[in-house]
Ligand SMILES: [Zn+2]
């Protein structure tokens with residue numbers, strides 16, 4: 018076996034995406050599968066996705082593995098750090114238990130010391146340390162994920178610099194969001210996205226989600 022889960026094997030794909038193998042101490046299934054993962058961004062949410070095409074083909078479904086960022090009602094988008102990096106409330110419970118120290122060690126996330134209590138769980142605030150090109154972006158138009166194995170990357174909107182497209186006829190649909198993104202009105206954009214039928218990615222373990230739902 019070339020790689021062992023959790024030993025922190027990290028790499029960078031030919032098109033610049035950072036990848037890692039993680040120890041999933043609270044998910045036997047994921048631990049056995051030991052997928053090579055990349056940080057993915059869908060809208061302004063951060064998730065872990067399967068990095069290599071072979072594993073994506075084997076899964077024969079969306080490469081989404083688990084959500085990393087949690088949109089808490091009081092503060093869904095906690096803003097940017099002094100270094101202009103996006104901050105997120107990190108889901109550390111359920112199958113994500115034990116992931117944050119590994120992601121911190123790899124330099125992907127940096128906990129800043131602030132926490133927020135959500136019912137029975139406490140979520141730490143962390144800075145996302147990877148640059149846009151080091152993570153997998155999701156097309157804001159058709160929700161396709163970028164490949165880690167093609168040289169070609171999705172195109173970033175040059176106005177808001179916060180949405181990616183792999184097609185060029187995106188402007189009529191993006192115009193409204195773009196204006197809000199430029200002004201930092203991320204919640205307005207997210208609400209519009211959900212009104213249009215977007216369903217946030219679901220975690221592998223539904224038990225974990227119940228904790229937060231009970232707290233509402
Ligand atoms: Zn697309």
Ligand SMILES: [Zn+2]
Nearest residue numbers: 174176177195
């Ligand atoms: Zn834009």
